[in-house]
Amino acid sequence: MFVTKKHLARRTFLKGAGAAVALPLLDAMVPAFASNVKQNPRIGFVYVPHGAVMARFTPDKVGRDFEFKDIMKPLEPYRDRLSVVSRLHHRAADSTAVHSLSPTTWLSGVRPKPTQGVDAFAGVTADQVAAQAIGQDTLLPSLEIATEDHSGLIGACDRDYGCIYMNTLSWRTPTTPMPMEINPRKVFERMFGQGDNAEARLKRRREDRSILDALTAQATGLQKDLGAHDRGTLDNYLEGVREIERRLDRAESQVASNPDLVIPEAPAGIPYEYENHVGTMFDLLTLAYRADITRVFTFMMAREVSNRTYTQVGVTEGHHAVSHHQNRPEKLEWCARIQNYHIGLFGKFLAQLDAIPDGDGSLLDNTILMYGSNMSNSNAHDHYPLPVMVLGGGRGKLKGGQHIMAEEHTPMTNLLVTLLDKTDVPVDKLGDSTGVIAEL
């Protein structure tokens, strides 16, 4: 049966500054929902905006003997499971609408249709290709998360390519973007359901299940009077209903097979400090991988044109403003500090994954992660050469410990195809791909 780790009633007050929001998600030893006999491929994509100071990112030396430049320094402990792939290019993002196009094209390599969103049409992204292949047996086919939404960024989107392309990394179909969740509590509830105890959760799932049945009938009834376009919207609604039904059914059977499951405490909401926010999201992703709740995620650690300040590393100006650095030394320094800081936070996630045994190795050994930005030099707003690296052991399929220098202007999509291939999701082509990165 379910056991809630600590009942709130017994811990009337939470102590200490900050402790209230950063709940110890990882303290709860959640066994995998499904029996993890077969080692499953896992893949995840972590995105940062505004490129990198490439001279302080890309190693000088090629091959196994490469050196860590200062931005990447926090990842040195994972050298053996890390590859930098340089000289990749995303042509799909080459346009004046850099900030709008960078997120949507990063995992697809397809330039979307210019529109304010009415008839948005973009390439299906690599994460969703993976989710459709390896995500169908897990509770959630994929998780899409971020730390900022666009509610404070009106007018920041491009006139020709609307906000819809800036708001997500993930497109399930050419017309269905996957919204990214910024609230850890809601991510948690997607993963574990709602309710204070096993009985409440069960009751809730059953009630949800029967409500969904009723909604199907209602939507179908409503649909028959509508034109084709509107019917399509309700089709999406119905597809949502069916997907949640499948999820509830899976939860039911997985709970039944895991009588001793312990559910950790839910995060209270969006943590105030960025570091806590990102940390809580990484905790949830770690949990999701460990409990096999999903095998695919995308995480936008910060948003394009975000003007978040990073006073914790001495950057008092907004990130976007700083990113237009004009090659001025102090601004480049600030950019590098932010990039180094982001990578440091990502490094903590790697440490967590590496500390969790999985099969013969650790979770990190059995995972494929890609980290990077869809911009190179943020001052020039260009998309070549992109800062990108691949992490994890990929169940022995990834050769780490190298700096691979690809041919000039190699499509970034070649790397995506390669990673999908290593995740047991072979595809012939993605966007403008022309092949694979064989060295990986």
Added chain:
Amino acid sequence: MTLRRFLLLGALATAVGAVSAQTTDIPAAPAATSPTPQPFSPDTAKAFFTQYCVTCHNQYAKIADVVLDTRDYDHIGADPDLWERVVRKLNAGAMPPKGMPRPEPAAYKGMVGWLTTSLDAAVADHPNPGRSSIHRLNRAEYGNAVRDLLGLDIDATELLPADDEGYGFDNIADVLRVSPSLLEQYLSASAKVASLAVGDPETPPVIGVFRVPPDLAQANHIEGLPLGTRGGILIKHNFPLDASYDFAVFLRRNIVGYMVGLEWAHELEISIDGERVFLAQVGGPEDNKKSDANMSATANEIDERLRTRVFVPAGPHEVSVAFLERSKAETQEPLELHTRNLDLQDMNGIPVVDYVNLSGPYDAKGVGDTPSRHKIFVCEPKSLRDETPCATKILTRLAHTAFRRPVTPQDTETLLEFFHQGREQNGSFDGGIRTALRVILTSPDFLFRSEPDPAGAAPGSLYAVTDLELASRLSFFLWSSLPDEQLLQVAEQGKLQDPKVYEQQVRRMLADPRAKAIVDNFASQWLYLRNLQSARPDAEEFPNFDENLRRAMRTETEMFFDSIVREDHNVLDLLTANYTFVNQRLAEHYGIDGVYGSQFRRITLTDSTRFGLLGQASIHTVTSYANRTSPVLRGKYILTNILGTPPPSPPANVPSLTENAPGKEARSVRARLEEHRSNPVCATCHNVMDPIGFGLENFDAIGAWRTKEPGGAIDSSGQMANGTPVNGPASLRAALTADPNQFVGIVTEKLLTYALGRGLEPFDMPTVRSIVRDAAANGYKFSSVVLGIANSTAFRMKVAQQPEATTTAAFVPADARE
């Protein structure tokens, strides 16, 4: 051929051929929609455009994709896509570009008039109301609908994700999509809302963390908190049950864990709905001494001291947590009122609230008597036999409001089925209502506004939307919410067709408090007010900026816009009004004397630089960078939101401004921008944007008045696209309002986009012009624009769907084409 060469060619053509042209720029923008003075005709139009425009806009050069030499001037109305673009540019006085010959003002104005008359006539012959798609409630609408349906104020941002935006607004039907995760959130939100509205005795205790922004100054009274207090936080919270709740207040510690401000005694008060429930002292000699001996232990002890468990009846209550105001004689408190404390290790100052934990319910006594229960439970079953009839009554009433239409037997049957299921599962009548309410809140009839074509409507034919659909269009336009009982009733009785009744309803709704939605959802997006929350003025450059000022800026513009709506002002007053709303904090920021206290009040402005929206700090801040003003952003803002001619995106690889380097002589933003404009590629757009933005240079990046900047005195001289010189805010304002139809037209465009929930098409522009014409006759009153929209064909009618075009499927990604 490069753009530059064309410009040269154009200049040459001028010198040789354009004898009669006036080579200087005309002083004022032309009026938009005066009746056509003769002798304008297709022939004169052709001559006009040949003389002034085809140098660039010809079939070979196709600059900006506009070709004017091969047009059929006899049938202007047949090509609204092109000619509406031309009209827009001419109305803004944006063409011909600076330096090129311009026609006499009378000819210019007359030509615009002739064009618009031709375009209007064509649409009058073939009206097209357009077609908006099935419309999902967005997040704000969902929150308001819950409020109006259940009498329950919730924070929808806690329950649902932000919606995508299109055409500047987040209520655009075609952009509001549905994904499984969104549906899942609706499902989950329904449970939370139903349980809060009905009350659930089994509600588990949860903890809420309420954080005070670190840059909120807490030395003085904060608006909304009890008088006689300073600092702190106001928490508006829905208490789920009659029960006990724990409050724990945590004071700010500096980065090494030292609790700040223990030198003197302060009293912290918690009150609920104005009634004190807790008072404790912190600081003073004893705490101070202990803290010096062991700062962590003392701070922890004080944390313990600031905790209390209080019984609170179910329902919405305002919890205030603040310090009692005390004499400042013995401390240095007020010396640095509005300075952000950047020193994270600072040990001086006064104690301030960091965050409050609120948890519960504990020892619940019952569901209580809440406003939402009042609203829901119109009957109470006395016996088991009463239950089904009472549930039927409750649920049909709710469904009627939620679905905005008469309830069908099928609806009732479904809801009762869920009532019985919930009744059995939860073991109570209330439990049954709760479950059925969840069905209402997730039903497509609630979440979507659909307007099916009438049976048998020929594709492409026009029809009036039904009275009920019209009622929903009105309520979502003016309230971002459901129609209320009265509006539904009038619609169901078929009375909305009576123009008098219709107008009376519109006026009633505008006067209703719910019309605040126009400020919250329309103005806040049109004017980018929502961006204030993410503005991060540089702390070194602007130590005066803090959360208090941020809030004050937003409040000012919201109250100002609200007053325009409520008092039914001339729309132009948005730019020209000589009054505004300030509190002490903002008044000091503006250099206005004699305003004391945190509450906002209306003041008459004597300094004309602050008149209207463009004098308000909120607008200056959202159009600035963190560390400096941006005439470019301000120019772009005015072009986009005030003149309706947004500039194109910058090209790739755009060189940025050279920044002032330390140690070198500082140069003004103007000087650096001038350097930028010396690049011809940049100049095409910046020659238009920057000179407009310069007019606001006297307002710094957080809207304070200044006369100097690094690099010298402020030079706020600039120029409108039509050549009108401006110098400072007053003349900029005058230039923007010289042609009232121009500004009122843009407000109308934006408001119509928002009202219809779709982007405007060229065929909508005659509607806009006709609304503006009618409004002009009514002194451009805000209500006259709203009524114009409410009475427009676009708002009241719809075109039946054509057989499905497969536009998206046929789309070929650009990469494949290149």
